[in-house]
Amino acid sequence: MGAFLDKPKMEKHNAQGQGNGLRYGLSSMQGWRVEMEDAHTAVIGLPSGLETWSFFAVYDGHAGSQVAKYCCEHLLDHITNNQDFKGSTGAPSVENVKNGIRTGFLEIDEHMRVMSEKKHGADRSGSTAVGVLISPQHTYFINCGDSRGLLCRNRKVYFFTQDHKPSNPLEKERIQNAGGSVMIQRVNGSLAVSRALGDFDYKCVHGKGPTEQLVSPEPEVHDIERSEEDDQFIILACDGIWDVMGNEELCDFVRSRLEVTDDLEKVCNEVVDTCLYKGSRDNMSVILICFPNAPKVSPEAVKKEAELDKYLESRVEGGMLLKPFTID
Numbered sequence: 001m002g003a004f005l006d007k008p009k010m011e012k013h014n015a016q017g018q019g020n021g022l023r024y025g026l027s028s029m030q031g032w033r034v035e036m037e038d039a040h041t042a043v044i045g046l047p048s049g050l051e052t053w054s055f056f057a058v059y060d061g062h063a064g065s066q067v068a069k070y071c072c073e074h075l076l077d078h079i080t081n082n083q084d085f086k087g088s089t090g091a092p093s094v095e096n097v098k099n100g101i102r103t104g105f106l107e108i109d110e111h112m113r114v115m116s117e118k119k120h121g122a123d124r125s126g127s128t129a130v131g132v133l134i135s136p137q138h139t140y141f142i143n144c145g146d147s148r149g150l151l152c153r154n155r156k157v158y159f160f161t162q163d164h165k166p167s168n169p170l171e172k173e174r175i176q177n178a179g180g181s182v183m184i185q186r187v188n189g190s191l192a193v194s195r196a197l198g199d200f201d202y203k204c205v206h207g208k209g210p211t212e213q214l215v216s217p218e219p220e221v222h223d224i225e226r227s228e229e230d231d232q233f234i235i236l237a238c239d240g241i242w243d244v245m246g247n248e249e250l251c252d253f254v255r256s257r258l259e260v261t262d263d264l265e266k267v268c269n270e271v272v273d274t275c276l277y278k279g280s281r282d283n284m285s286v287i288l289i290c291f292p293n294a295p296k297v298s299p300e301a302v303k304k305e306a307e308l309d310k311y312l313e314s315r316v317e318g319g320m321l322l323k324p325f326t327i328d
Contacts, residue, residue, distance in 0.1 A: 004032045008276060014265045019044035020054050021292050022134065025264025027272045028285035031240065037061030038238055038285040039072035041131070046080060049091075050135075057131030058285050060147045060238035062191075064125030067198030070112060071127055078111070079104030079133075094138060098221045101133065101142055106210055109197050109217035116200060126191075126199030129219065130161060130236050132289065139226055139234070144219040145193045147238045150247055154230040155255065157247045161220065163239075164195035171195070178205045180214040187214055195219075226291075233258070234289040237271075240282030244275050254288060259301035264288050 009030040016025040022044065030036040039059040046053045055076050061068030079085060085092055085100020092100065116123040128145025141149050143161035150160035164171055166182040171194035175187055180202075183189035187202060195216045202215035211218040235250060245253070253274070257267045272284045 003034045004281060005034060008032045009036075010276070012269055012272065014269070015042060016265045017042065017044055020052055020134070020136075022054055022289055023264055023294075024056065024287060024289045025266075025268045026285070026287040027265065027268035029272045029276070029283070031276060031284055032281045033283050035065060036283055037065040037068055037125075037127075038240075038283045039065070039068040039127075040285055040287060041072045041076060042287060043076060046076070048080065050080065052136050054134045055131065056134075056234075056236055056287050056289055057129055057142070058147050058236045058238050058287055059127045059129050059197075060145065060240075060283070060285070061125055061127040062193075062196075063199075064123065066123050067112060067125045068127035071108065071129060071197055075104065075108055075129065075131075078108040082107060094223050097133065097135075097138075097140055098223060101140065101219060101221050105129075105144060105197065105217050105219045109210065112198060113200050113203070123198065124201060126193075126196040126215070128164075128193055128196055128238070130238075132234055132236065134226075134289075137226055139224045139231075141222045141224065142219050144195045144197065144217065146242075147236070148242050148247075149234060149236045150251065151224065151234050152232045152251050152255065153227060155232070157251045158230075159222065159224055160247050161222070163242075164193055164220075166192070166194045168194065174212060174216065175214050178208055178212060178214045191215065228291075229293060231291040232294045233291060235286065236289075237286040238283065240280050240284035241271065241275050241286055243282065244278040244280045245271075255295050256301070258290070258295040259298040260305050262297050264290060 013028045041057045044054045045051045059068035059071050079101050082103045084103040087096035128147045130147035130149045131142045133140040146163040148161050151158045166187045167185045172182050180188050186192050197217050199215045203213040268286050268288050271286050
């Protein structure tokens with residue numbers, strides 16, 4: 001969706017922070033799109049007795065940025081303030097958290113629908129959401145749409161969220177049961193995702209509940225027990241990143257960059273720039289969250305990087321006439 005510019009807007013929005021044993025960096029770029037419709041959330045230390053918990057999310061808006069912006073400011077409150085999340089006593093259990101996340105998504109979606117109807121000019125925008133809620137013992141991956149999150153554990157992709165596409169058998173079944181169709185891999189030939197927040201034009205089927213509509217606001221939630229020894233980093237990114245880089249490719253890229261620099265903003269900028277050069281035409285947003293056991297800067301890797309930079313400079317200055325150069 002959306003028109004394109006004559007040349008990409010390459011200015012980046014950056015942020016970074018640390019706490020609760022985590023470090024994070026993020027980068028977002030408008031790129032070739034006419035409007036920047038992505039948004040993000042990064043919160044270390046949650047209120048109401050959850051100071052040791054953290055929350056990160058990327059929202060990829062479409063048909064406007066309103067839903068993505070609202071979610072980045074309010075989704076976390078809807079998750080942590082509902083009774084399903086809080087439970088009856090003490091810290092929330094794993095099931096409390098998973099149920100509370102689901103309830104929070106359904107609540108904020110209904111809240112936005114009511115707000116939109118009150119304005120009499122229904123907002124047609126929607127947004128995917130991919131996030132992680134990190135407690136001292138667990139990492140909860142949250143996904144609604146086709147943005148994606150992955151966990152690198154022990155130098156490999158250990159887990160990644162599944163994209164919600166209309167052609168997926170279960171998604172297609174729900175769409176058809178709601179009277180819709182999947183054409184050119186889109187809901188009714190138009191929308192490329194089968195789950196999203198907002199998109200109220202696709203949530204009007206009478207007699208069907210909120211999770212039975214053409215487009216569902218229900219997230220998939222996976223809880224993964226943390227491993228202090230093996231967990232290295234998490235990547236959250238919109239499809240502007242994943243369209244041109246696969247899971248293993250991006251995991252390897254980030255791991256290799258972390259061996260050269262501990263500046264997480266810089267690593268995220270390099271991801272975004274690389275995806276732009278690889279042909280991504282979409283808005284791009286990425287959050288990198290590092291655990292204590294993330295790759296450390298390696299003198300050997302830094303030396304190789306410097307040698308490569310020097311070599312490339314000499315090739316450019318020499319008009320690319322020097323003979324090939326290899327680094328052992």
